[in-house]
Amino acid sequence: MEDLYGRKIDYMRISITDRCNLRCRYCMPNGIEWIPMDEILTYEEIETVCRVAVSVGINKFKITGGEPLVRKGCPELIGNIKRIPGVEQVTITTNGILLKEQLDRLILAGVDAVNVSLDTLDQEKFKQITGFDMLDQVEASIKSAVDKGLRVKINTVLQKDVNDEEWPGLMKLAKDHRLDVRFIEMMPIGYGKKSRMISNSDLLAQMQQLYPGMEPDEKRHGNGPAVYYKIPGFEGSIGFISAIHGKFCGSCNRIRMTSTGELKACLCYQDSDSLRDAVRKGDEDEVRRLLELTISKKPEMHCFETVDSVTESRQMVKIGG
Numbered sequence: 001m002e003d004l005y006g007r008k009i010d011y012m013r014i015s016i017t018d019r020c021n022l023r024c025r026y027c028m029p030n031g032i033e034w035i036p037m038d039e040i041l042t043y044e045e046i047e048t049v050c051r052v053a054v055s056v057g058i059n060k061f062k063i064t065g066g067e068p069l070v071r072k073g074c075p076e077l078i079g080n081i082k083r084i085p086g087v088e089q090v091t092i093t094t095n096g097i098l099l100k101e102q103l104d105r106l107i108l109a110g111v112d113a114v115n116v117s118l119d120t121l122d123q124e125k126f127k128q129i130t131g132f133d134m135l136d137q138v139e140a141s142i143k144s145a146v147d148k149g150l151r152v153k154i155n156t157v158l159q160k161d162v163n164d165e166e167w168p169g170l171m172k173l174a175k176d177h178r179l180d181v182r183f184i185e186m187m188p189i190g191y192g193k194k195s196r197m198i199s200n201s202d203l204l205a206q207m208q209q210l211y212p213g214m215e216p217d218e219k220r221h222g223n224g225p226a227v228y229y230k231i232p233g234f235e236g237s238i239g240f241i242s243a244i245h246g247k248f249c250g251s252c253n254r255i256r257m258t259s260t261g262e263l264k265a266c267l268c269y270q271d272s273d274s275l276r277d278a279v280r281k282g283d284e285d286e287v288r289r290l291l292e293l294t295i296s297k298k299p300e301m302h303c304f305e306t307v308d309s310v311t312e313s314r315q316m317v318k319i320g321g
Contacts, residue, residue, distance in 0.1 A: 001057040003298040011223045011254040012053055013062040014046060016074065018259050020067040022095050023131035024119075030193060040205040040259045043077045045279045047084070049257065052287045056295070058255075060223050061090050066259070079109030089223070093117065093155070097134055099141035103148060109252040113151035113222065116142055120163045121170060129162065142179070152179040153222070153239070157186055158198040167203060168210065174236035182226050182239035200242040204229075207238065214238070225251065255294050265298035 002008055018035050041049070050061060061081055068074050074092075082090045088145040092106070093115040099106075104220050106114070118138055145152050154173055158164050167183065176183045186197040207229075208214050217228040217237045225248035226239035242248070256264040261276030273294055278286035 001292065001295050003295050005250075005298075005300050007250075008057070009251060009253055009255060009295045009298070010058055011060045011062070012050075012058045013064055013245060013254060013256045014050075015064050015066065015257065015259040016046065016068050016077065017066040017071040019070050020065060020095070021070050021097050021132075022134070023066065024095075024117075024129055029258070035260060039276075041261050041276060041279070043073060043080070045261070046077065047080050048167070048279050048284065049261070049275065049287060049291075050081050050087070051084050052284050053291055056288060057293075059086055059088040062088065062223075063090065063092045065093075067095050067097070068092055069094050069102055075102055075105035075109045075111070078106065078111050081093075081112040091115065091222075095130075096138035096141040100144045103141070103144055103150075107148060107150065110253055111150070113153065114145055115153045115155050116145075117155045117157075118142075118170070118276045119156055119158070120166055120278050121173075123164070125163060125166075130273070140175075144181055146177050152177075154179060154181045155184075156181065156185055157184050158203070159186060160198060167207070171207070171231075171238060174238055175231070175234045177235060180221060180228065180239050181236065182241055184241040185244050191265075197244065199244070200306075202241040223253065231275060249300065252298075255291075257299070263294040265294050269299065271297070 017040065024121050049056075053061075063074065063078060063081075065071075069092075078090050078092065081087060088112065089112045091113040092111055094117070096116040096118065099114065099116065115137065119129055121135070121139075123133065123135045126138075127133045142152060142154070154170070156167075156170050158167060160196050170181055173179060182201055183198075183203055185200050211231045213232045214229050217230040219228070219237075221228055221237065221239065224241065226241045228237040228239045252266075256267065257275075258264070258272070260274070261279065262272040263276050264272050275287050275290045278290060
């Protein structure tokens with residue numbers, strides 16, 4: 001289905017939980033209260049939404065959280081979605097803590113790729129950012145996923161005076177392993193409104209000084225808005241997701257669903273439509289209508305560059321990664 005601006009909407013990010021086993025400050029600051037479980041969609045309800053979504057042209061799904069792997073049965077959910085006729089791709093975003101122990105089940109389920117959030121390779125700093133000393137588990141998960149042939153992307157958010165000097169080391173993960181490292185500009189949502197963001201355009205200029213042979217990589221790496229570069233001698237590529245300094249709204253192909261069934265057409269705005277009641281009543285026609293409504297209301301562009309215009313006030317964990 002196309003939106004009002006002629007964009008083909010074929011990709012849906014689905015949060016299956018607001019729970020997480022880390023406490024990264026920009027995603028889950030102190031004071032967060034869990035959503036009651038009876039308000040969160042069941043796996044059967046999520047599968048129904050996905051089946052209806054396929055009927056309106058959505059055929060690619062990203063499973064997110066919170067941390068999706070803390071919810072029991074996540075690999076089986078991925079397998080069930082993957083088996084829906086018309087589904088082309090199901091991927092997952094994780095912090096990597098539980099990835100290694102669930103990797104075989106995920107691969108058996110048919111997961112197409114995994115994104116691992118990792119902001120530092122320094123153990124002490126990892127503990128400061130996430131609240132836990134678990135960097136070794138994340139690194140082991142990444143290695144295991146690569147060794148088993150899964151497509152892996154590392155997602156890194158740089159913050160001034162926190163981890164802004166660590167990009168050279170993080171880049172080298174793509175030198176030594178068949179994976180991509182992507183640098184994501186901090187978006188002004190929740191704690192992100194208080195954070196001192198790093199510009200990807202400035203970051204790219206620094207990288208090109210370090211690696212003069214760095215050049216655009218035209219190969220398609222996935223469904224998202226990342227712009228990729230390749231470096232001679234690197235096994236993987238370096239990507240940039242630049243919501244502020246590289247506005248990509250013209251090619252946006254996605255909608256989101258929170259763990260409670262709220263549909264969001266754009267991360268920037270508070271507007272949403274809940275399909276939870278409809279799916280719990282078994283009213284698939286209403287679910288379809290709400291999906292079509294969300295796509296039809298998708299705004300032409302976000303306003304992240306004008307923070308006062310951003311109407312989304314919830315923390316990122318309540319929306320979905």
